[in-house]
Amino acid sequence: MSDTTITDPGVSEPDPDDGATLDEATDGTTLVDEVIPTATDGSRSDDGLDHLGLAHHTSTGLSNTKLGMWLFLGSECLMFGGLIATYMLYRNRQGDAIGPDQLWDIPFTSASSFCLLMSSLTMVLAVSAAKRHDDRNTRLWLITTASLGGLFVAGQVYEFTTFYREGLGYTTSLFGSSFYTLTGFHGVHVSVGIMMLMALMFMLSRNKVAGDKAETVEMIGLYWHFVDIVWIIIFTLVYLIPA
Amino acid sequence: MAIIERPVDAPATDGGPAVVATPSSSFGYLRRPVQTKGWRSWAFSVDHKKIGIMYGVTAMVFFIVGGLEASLIRAQLARPEGHILSADKYNQMFTMHATTMVFLFVMPMAAAFANYMIPLQIGARDVAFPRLNAFSFWTFLFGGIFINTSWFLGGGADGGWFMYAPNSTTPFSPSDGVNFWTLGLLITGVASLAGAVNLIVTVLNMRAPGMTMMRMPIFTWMGLVTQFLLLFAMPVITVALFLLLFQRNYGATFFSVQDGADPLLWQHLFWIFGHPEVYIIVLPAFGIVSEVLPVFSRKPLFGYPFVVFSGAAIGFLGWGVWAHHMFASGLGPISVSVFAVATMAIAIPTGVKIINWTLTMWGGKLYFSTAMLFAIGLIIEFTIGGLSGVTHSVAPSDTQQTDTYYIVAHFHYVIFGGGVLGLFAGMYYWWPKVFGKLLSETIGKWNFWFMIVGMNMTFGPMHILGLQGQPRRMYIWTEQRAGEGFFNLAFWNLVSSIGTVVLVTGVFLFLVNVWHTTRKAPPAPADPWDARSLEWITSSPPKEYNFERTPTVHALDEFFHRKYEDVGTGDQHEYKKVATGEDVIAEEVAHADAHIHLPSPSYWPIMLALALPIMAYGVIYHTLLIVAGAALLIGSVFGWALEPSTAPESDFDPPSDGGETSKELAVHV
Numbered sequence: 015m016s017d018t019t020i021t022d023p024g025v026s027e028p029d030p031d032d033g034a035t036l037d038e039a040t041d042g043t044t045l046v047d048e049v050i051p052t053a054t055d056g057s058r059s060d061d062g063l064d065h066l067g068l069a070h071h072t073s074t075g076l077s078n079t080k081l082g083m084w085l086f087l088g089s090e091c092l093m094f095g096g097l098i099a100t101y102m103l104y105r106n107r108q109g110d111a112i113g114p115d116q117l118w119d120i121p122f123t124s125a126s127s128f129c130l131l132m133s134s135l136t137m138v139l140a141v142s143a144a145k146r147h148d149d150r151n152t153r154l155w156l157i158t159t160a161s162l163g164g165l166f167v168a169g170q171v172y173e174f175t176t177f178y179r180e181g182l183g184y185t186t187s188l189f190g191s192s193f194y195t196l197t198g199f200h201g202v203h204v205s206v207g208i209m210m211l212m213a214l215m216f217m218l219s220r221n222k223v224a225g226d227k228a229e230t231v232e233m234i235g236l237y238w239h240f241v242d243i244v245w246i247i248i249f250t251l252v253y254l255i256p257a
Numbered sequence: 258m259a260i261i262e263r264p265v266d267a268p269a270t271d272g273g274p275a276v277v278a279t280p281s282s283s284f285g286y287l288r289r290p291v292q293t294k295g296w297r298s299w300a301f302s303v304d305h306k307k308i309g310i311m312y313g314v315t316a317m318v319f320f321i322v323g324g325l326e327a328s329l330i331r332a333q334l335a336r337p338e339g340h341i342l343s344a345d346k347y348n349q350m351f352t353m354h355a356t357t358m359v360f361l362f363v364m365p366m367a368a369a370f371a372n373y374m375i376p377l378q379i380g381a382r383d384v385a386f387p388r389l390n391a392f393s394f395w396t397f398l399f400g401g402i403f404i405n406t407s408w409f410l411g412g413g414a415d416g417g418w419f420m421y422a423p424n425s426t427t428p429f430s431p432s433d434g435v436n437f438w439t440l441g442l443l444i445t446g447v448a449s450l451a452g453a454v455n456l457i458v459t460v461l462n463m464r465a466p467g468m469t470m471m472r473m474p475i476f477t478w479m480g481l482v483t484q485f486l487l488l489f490a491m492p493v494i495t496v497a498l499f500l501l502l503f504q505r506n507y508g509a510t511f512f513s514v515q516d517g518a519d520p521l522l523w524q525h526l527f528w529i530f531g532h533p534e535v536y537i538i539v540l541p542a543f544g545i546v547s548e549v550l551p552v553f554s555r556k557p558l559f560g561y562p563f564v565v566f567s568g569a570a571i572g573f574l575g576w577g578v579w580a581h582h583m584f585a586s587g588l589g590p591i592s593v594s595v596f597a598v599a600t601m602a603i604a605i606p607t608g609v610k611i612i613n614w615t616l617t618m619w620g621g622k623l624y625f626s627t628a629m630l631f632a633i634g635l636i637i638e639f640t641i642g643g644l645s646g647v648t649h650s651v652a653p654s655d656t657q658q659t660d661t662y663y664i665v666a667h668f669h670y671v672i673f674g675g676g677v678l679g680l681f682a683g684m685y686y687w688w689p690k691v692f693g694k695l696l697s698e699t700i701g702k703w704n705f706w707f708m709i710v711g712m713n714m715t716f717g718p719m720h721i722l723g724l725q726g727q728p729r730r731m732y733i734w735t736e737q738r739a740g741e742g743f744f745n746l747a748f749w750n751l752v753s754s755i756g757t758v759v760l761v762t763g764v765f766l767f768l769v770n771v772w773h774t775t776r777k778a779p780p781a782p783a784d785p786w787d788a789r790s791l792e793w794i795t796s797s798p799p800k801e802y803n804f805e806r807t808p809t810v811h812a813l814d815e816f817f818h819r820k821y822e823d824v825g826t827g828d829q830h831e832y833k834k835v836a837t838g839e840d841v842i843a844e845e846v847a848h849a850d851a852h853i854h855l856p857s858p859s860y861w862p863i864m865l866a867l868a869l870p871i872m873a874y875g876v877i878y879h880t881l882l883i884v885a886g887a888a889l890l891i892g893s894v895f896g897w898a899l900e901p902s903t904a905p906e907s908d909f910d911p912p913s914d915g916g917e918t919s920k921e922l923a924v925h926v
Contacts, residue, residue: 071381072464078385081462085454089488096496096526100511107517185508188518192511195503213898224901 077226083233087240094244097199098251101192105252108189112181118253119173126169127249130204133162134242137235144231152231153215159238160211163204170201193252200248203241210234289900290858301858303387304801308394309373310691315398316366322405323357324764326350328757331715335754337736337747347732348415349434353405355418356438359538360445361401363676367541368397368449370683371456371480373691377792377799378474380465380808385458387856388897389451395866397448403870404441407434414438417730419531419582420501422512422523427505433877439502440873446491446498447869453487456480465791467810471565474790475558478565479544482572486533486540489576494530497523506876521586528579536575538672539639540568542679543610546632549686550614552786553629554621557814560613567606567613574603584652585659593652600650607643611636626786627701631682634709638674642667645720660730663723669716681708681767688774689781693797697778700770707763714756718749784838789817793838794845805842805849816841859900865893 074081105114140155174194182190214234217223223230290301299307330350333339342350372394376384384390407413414434416425425435460481464473473481501523503509510516512523551558558564580588580596588596614636623629645667649655658664681704688696725744727734739746784793793816795804812818819841825831868890875882 071462072466072468073462076462078458078462081458082386082454085457085488086450089450089454089492091492092489093492093496096493100496100500100522100526103519103522104511109517185510188510188513188516191503191509195500195509199499213895217899222899224899 077229079229079233080236083236087236090240090244094199094247097192097196098247101196101252104188104192106189108187111187111190113189114193114252115256117177117180117182119176120253122169123173123249123253126166126173127245129162129169130166130242130245133159133166134239136162137238141228141232141235144228147228149218149227152227153218156211156215156218156231160208160215163208163211163238167201167204167208170197170204196248196252200241200244203244207234207238207241210237290860292858298858300863301391301860303383303391303856303858303862305372305376305384305387305390306691306799306801306803308390309369309371312365312369312372312394312397315394315401316362316369319357319361319365319401320764323354323362324761326354326357328761330354331754331757333732334734334750336751337734337739339733342732344732345412345415348730349413351730352415352417352420352434352438353408353413356404356414356442357401358672359418359534360442361397361404363538363672363680364449365397365401366680367483367538367676368393368452370476370541370545370680370687371483372452374687374792375456375459375477375480376463377690377795377803378477378790379460379463379468380791380804380810381459381463382803382807382853383856384455385463386455388859388862389455391859391862392866393448393452393455395863396451396869397445399866399870400441400444400448403444403873404437407437407441410437419527420523421527422501422504423514423518423520425501426512436502436505436877439498439505440876443495443498443502444869444873446495449487450491453484453491456484457488460484465808465810468791471562472810472813472815474792475547475561475564476541476544476790479540479547479568482568483537483540486537486572486575490530490533490537493526497526497530500526502876521583521588524583524586525579528582529576531582532579533572533575535671536571539675539679540571542635542676542683543568545679545683545686546614546635547610548790549628549632549682550617551814552686552788553624553626553632554618555624555787556617556621557789557817558613559616559619561813563609564613567609570606571603571610574599574606578603581650581652581655584655597650597652601647604643604647604650611640611643626685627696627698627705628682628685628786630702630705630709631678631685634705635675635678635682638670638678638709638712642670642674645670658723660728661723662719662727662729665729666716666719666723669712669719673712673716678708678712681705684767686786687792689785690792690797690799692774693780694774694778695781695785696770696774700766700773704763704766704770707759707766709763711756711758711760711763715753715760716756718753718756721749722746722753782839783842784816787820787838789814791815794819794841796842802853802855805845807850808845859897861893861897861900865890865897868893 076084108114136155136158140152140159143151143155174197182193184190184194211234214223214230218227290297292298292301299311302308329342330347333341333347333350372384372390376382405413411432412434414420414425414430414437415432416430416435416438420435420438423429460473460477500509500511504511504513510518512518512520514520547558547564578596578600580592581600584593584596614632618633645663649658649664649667685696685701688694721744725740725746727746727750734746734750736747781797783797791808791810792799794808808815816838820834820836820838821832822835823830824833868886870886871889872883872886875884875886
């Protein structure tokens with residue numbers, strides 16, 4: 015399209031200082047240089063650039079991986095939201111079959127929940143050790159976290175077997191289907207977390223972690239805390255609120 | 258880690274600089290792929306542009322498949338007592354038509370544009386997680402193929418695209434079709450979710466220096482809103498799909514009404530996903546149109562902040578209107594009223610957009626390129642679809658219209674008129690950017706007119722059919738019940754079916770145009786449309802590393818302001834062209850960055866993606882396949898984790914001038 019002069023109602027104005035570097039252009043001054051900033055352009059201060067010519071990305075300040083993990087966890091909230099809503103809808107629909115009142119063993123589940131909650135503490139200690147570049151203690155706290163998580167999953171397996179023996183199968187009732195689906199999804203999340211913790215430990219000891227070690231530990235920590243928080247909600251809604 | 262080294266005083270030539278791929282120094286159990294030509298350069302690529310093109314090609318193939326399915330439906334309904342399809346095949350046909358068009362054409366085609374254009378529009382060299390990006394594409398492709406293999410393995414799904422349970426449970430749909438559908442959508446859902454995380458991080462974290470949020474090109478903005486919708490909508494449908502899968506395969510009872518299940522559970526879960534999905538479909542097209550209209554009106558977008566915030570408002574309100582799909586299900590007067598009002602409210606931000614587009618054209622020097630025609634087509638057709646949508650928000654009227662062809666007419670005007678026309682506008686607008694050649698305008702205009710006439714002939718009469726009472730999903734109609742006079746069903750069904758032929762011809766002309774352009778067309782100029790945004794400040798097609806140097810942004814419509822100088826006085830702006838696009842690009846080449854670090858290709862994304870359909874077949878056929886798929890999955894995850902995305906420090910050669918090694922551009926995973 016040819017040379018044109020058009021009228022702009024001024025929705026988007028260029029920065030008025032853009033033309034200031036005309037004289038500083040060193041490679042033959044053409045009109046084009048007017049609007050192209052050069053490395054020595056120090057005239058703008060409003061957009062927070064590094065004026066030494068080192069281009070910085072405009073970003074949130076969070077690392078990509080951390081932002082990505084937060085977004086993923088946001089998405090996971092909706093998934094557990096859907097599962098919890100389904101359970102809450104069906105929590106009293108067991109017909110003549112066995113219901114929550116006959117099944118729950120609150121002291122036992124409290125104990126296994128306590129293990130999971132404590133694992134969040136040990137996870138924090140692992141992240142803290144990783145930030146101090148203390149690989150030995152990082153690994154120690156990671157294995158502790160994984161073990162506590164393992165205790166929780168073992169408790170869940172035991173609980174499922176007991177419930178099954180007492181007459182609550184997956185297909186027994188709406189209550190059964192939705193209970194096992196919700197807690198099962200959570201258990202799978204914990205198990206995946208344990209696998210990540212174990213893998214991270216292995217990779218730390220072989221020095222195979224690419225990039226920032228402390229951040230990698232922190233990422234898995236974020237996931238772990240999330241799974242933990244979800245359990246607090248599930249434990250409250252499923253076990254503690256009377257049917 | 259591919260490292261591009263070049264001295265500053267010898268800018269890149271046409272052949273491009275040598276790409277040095279790191280050999281076996283990588284960790285992991287496989288050497289990294291190094292091919293830059295042939296199928297391997299595509300299969301293992303992590304380049305967002307190659308992935309974008311692959312998304313586009315795949316989506317186009319599925320568009321043709323979905324179009325064939327639609328043609329069969331219209332062929333069946335063209336005459337009374339149609340006998341081309343059996344009732345059962347007809348059910349499969351409309352289910353798979355909708356599923357293919359929504360999940361395998363419109364969404365991935367929008368993903369193609371987002372993948373290709375967003376990094377270019379924000380001045381980045383790639384997305385935030387390049388391997389995850391490749392994984393998204395392959396997962397989508399394998400998921401799409403998986404769903405379509407059901408045609409050869411006992412028939413497709415037959416419950417309608419919303420697959421209402423309990424109608425979709427085993428007693429009512431005993432074939433494996435619904436299982437394929439459920440598992441396939443779980444797989445493509447993984448692709449959408451991974452893509453959403455990736456693109457949101459890219460937009461939020463990787464914008465070029467100076468590109469504040471309110472200087473972002475509008476397509477990137479709409480893409481960002483769309484990805485947030487995907488991020489929060491996909492997990493909800495995932496839950497619904499899992500529940501249905503467990504009911505059909507493992508005896509759960511979520512939807513067994515005889516056991517006390519709530520028959521509305523599926524509907525709520527589906528539409529909490531399903532309504533945001535509507536905006537997932539149209540917002541990218543809105544973004545494209547908002548790019549195309551200013552360029553061909555020779556004016557900036559009217560009220561850019563309004564277009565941005567109305568897009569965000571649509572994204573937000575889109576979560577509060579899902580039950581308007583369920584007005585006829587007996588929700589009760591309070592719920593119905595609330596959702597009716599919310600639905601009417603969402604017309605406001607949509608109307609804001611229509612007004613902004615119209616005022617963008619108002620007083621502009623309009624240039625009616627094919628892209629512009631498609632964009633104007635979108636404004637008109639989408640407005641028609643939007644208005645019939647408002648009639649649905651009136652609950653009593655909707656109760657009358659539910660499950661008639663009036664609904665079919667409405668959502669085709671919205672999805673075809675709002676989504677597909679926008680995507681075609683994007684094709685014509687960005688084709689020279691992506692392939693370096695202009696699509697033929699002559700064939701393009703024929704393409705446009707056939708499609709616009711075809712769509713109005715096909716979907717327009719459906720308003721009449723619906724108001725006359727023809728139900729949806731009806732596989733046959735009879736002469737004696739067609740009625741008489743102007744509004745008889747026989748006439749309008751025939752018109753609709755003939756319209757389909759016109760529409761199909763239009764799409765065929767697009768393929769002809771592509772073929773013609775690839776064979777015959779000369780290279781396009783660097784800036785054929787006198788464009789405004791950042792993706793044009795580089796060669797067409799862009800080099801592997803996108804930009805000669807990372808652009809610094811000072812204004813919305815950066816490229817425009819580099820070409821035009823404000824010669825007005827005071828508040829009066831008057832812009833005079835002081836440079837051509839070629840000049841601006843030449844200036845970038847002259848200041849090319851010396852060191853550009855790009856992510857390397859990888860085997861793991863495609864292998865990890867392959868594990869998912871294997872596991873899905875396992876759910877249907879044999880547990881051993883699940884185990885095999887899981888083994889591949891775990892192996893691939895570990896291979897991926899052990900393969901560094903960033904090469905070790907020693908792989909970065911120090912620059913010849915002895916300065917700091919720039920790791921600024923290295924893309925982190």
